[in-house]
Amino acid sequence: MEYSGLFSLVPLIVLLPVAGLLINIIFGGRMSEKAIGSLASAASGLAFVVAVLLGVALRTGSGEAVVVPFADWIHIGDLNIAWNFRVDTLSVLMMLVVSGVGTLIHIYAIGYMHEDVRFKNDIGRYRRFFVFMNLFIAMMMILVSGDSYLMLFVGWEGVGLCSFLLIGFWYDKDTLGWPSTANANAARKAFIVNRIGDFGFLIAGFAMFWAFKDLSFGGVFTQAAQVASVAPGVILFITLFLLVGVTGKSAQLPLYVWLPDAMAGPTPVSALIHAATMVTAGVYLVARSAPLYTLVPQAQTAVALVGSITALFAATIAVGQYDIKKVLAYSTISQLGFMVAAVGMGAFVPGMFHLVTHAFFKALLFLSAGSVILGLERGHHHLAHQSGSGSPESPDSGHPVTESPDSLHSEEAFDPNDMRNMGGLRKQMPVTFWLYVIGALALAGIFPLAGFWSKDEILADAFQKFPAVYLLLTIAAFLTAFYMGRQVWMVFFGKPRHAAAARAEESPKVITVPLMILAAGAILGGALNLPGMHSLTLWLEHTIAGVEAGEFNFLVAGLSTVLALVAIGLSWVLYGRQPLAEGQKDPLKKLLGPVFTVFERKYWVDEAYWAVFVNRYVDIARFLADVIDGRFWHDWFHEKVIAGTYNWLSRTVLDLRVDQQFIDAIANGLGRLTKRISSDLRRLQNGFVRSYALAVLAGVVIILGYLILK
């Protein structure tokens, strides 16, 4: 295959982060904190440079997909599965997002991890964090750059592993640095729920191999139309099971439950993995599988419905949350629902467009939230020192908790993630405030920020093709603007509701500068695919056949803008006009009553899953452990059958019969015989010399007689 020299750089996209993590593993022990973080950031940044070069190569070339062979992987008989890189407009777009946003988050993490209250100069953890982050970038690159469903699956599992490792990064401490297994549990939950989705992906992969005898994108897509004409059910089967995989990885109904818990990870992880990149892998998968999905409208409908219902469902939950990161987590699920709905409707370009803009503003929001949390922790740290009654303590060693029982008490009550502890932060943290507002407006879809353009493309497509989806998504968009408004009013306006919030401090430059770059992306990201220019559509049409530039629908755009403004106004009425006071109930709770409680308790989905699945599973596990393993295998089979038989054999048969009655008899008999003979023979030794002499004589006579008579 002919391709220009730049394309042969593509393996570097994986190898550079791998090199970064290897250097950090091998030499990181002797490197300083700054060096470790900088190296990891540089590895990610160089991967971004490579991605840019690949984009340039595509732009200057024909723009068609280029497959770069890299290594042979599996070679069995005729089956030959190679690790090939696929460079096309779709994969390069993903590479740019992953490495670009990833690099900024790496830089941010240098500052964030240093400031985390749990860090306390634990340099080994610091290194491990960046090793995991680089591993994540490498795995995500494998995912987006692989040329077959198998390589995609390798990356898919790899990012799942990184997600697990990073959610449970503080596996022994909670957000306050207290010993707790909550984070480890959250990591396990994410891993296990993702396994269910991956199971669907695997089934789809097996079916694909069965139907096409090939897993490479080119091989599958060229045969797809022909197979679909013979057996459309097969394609439907494959696409629906791929959808199961998508619901797992991209946190859609019914497998979304892991993502809110994944917020247990450090905030840069929440931003990178659980908002900007990994969770969009499902959207990428559907967009990549566009040739399959366009063949089966039923599967497309299913995807669109799953996405849009998730979008609305998660948006309602976000309204009732108090944890600053949980609101963003449900918002992420909701926005992923938008993307999934878009790619499900066949609006692949708007879906990918929203993926890119969302990566910018959701990463911005998460990282700003991280900055808020750090600010609160700093404020709380001052507070604890103040109340520490002057006991000597160095600022670096030990948690403030160790000072006195009083501060320990206040420590327990304080959660730096809880928006009810915030308030009035715009004065203490002005930079973070403005960045957060930009992110929130972009997410709410206010003109001319990035979210406006991408969301409206989705809505415009839905308006034309899928009225039901349009309705669901519009309500979700309304709620989005409302909960973001609620969050901004609660966090940044009014008076501080906690002493720590009053003493919060702005974050250092290493944290705010990456945020500014992301904010620029959140403002200008819409330029990627402005109506009339459609640069992203033109870019992606090389890869996804049949995409057409959607028309800008003034009705849809106007309506959604009005709705967003109304929602923000509503949030002002509830939360801005009369700021929440300390200990006051949420005003929405008075308005909605039990409905708000339903939102706040997340529809009891987790509890329902516990009751229906987890507890049943635990029951089965108990049954297997107690009855099958304990009573049957251990008590009966091992104890009774095996050990009992052995004991009977050894005691009754071998011991009594063989040993005691046979072998002992031989030994004892020999002894008795010797004893008897000797007691008889001793009588011959009577001590009379003359009888000995007679015996000698008799002996001589006998021998001589024998010799003579012979």
Place this chain on the structure above:
Amino acid sequence: MAQTIPLSWYLAISAMLFTMGALGVLIRRNPLIIFMSVELMLNAANLAFVAFARSFGVLTGQIFVFFVMTVSAAEVAVGLALIVIIFRNKHSINVDLMNSLKG
């Protein structure tokens, strides 16, 4: 050459002497007598040696006799010493009283 006494006669006397010696050893209880009987047996053997030596015209038998006489002299010396010691301990030299080495 005058008619010689045939070998068998010597051997007959030797056998008689030996038998008398053996009987004496077995029957008598006085160790002195037993010694004398042993001497009788040795001399019966000596007589047989010299008779054969003379009959076959070789000197080996006669030389052997000297050895036997030397050994028997040494034996008697040791034996008499033993008898003296035993008498001191037991105030008797009856061999049937010396039966403490029995099983």
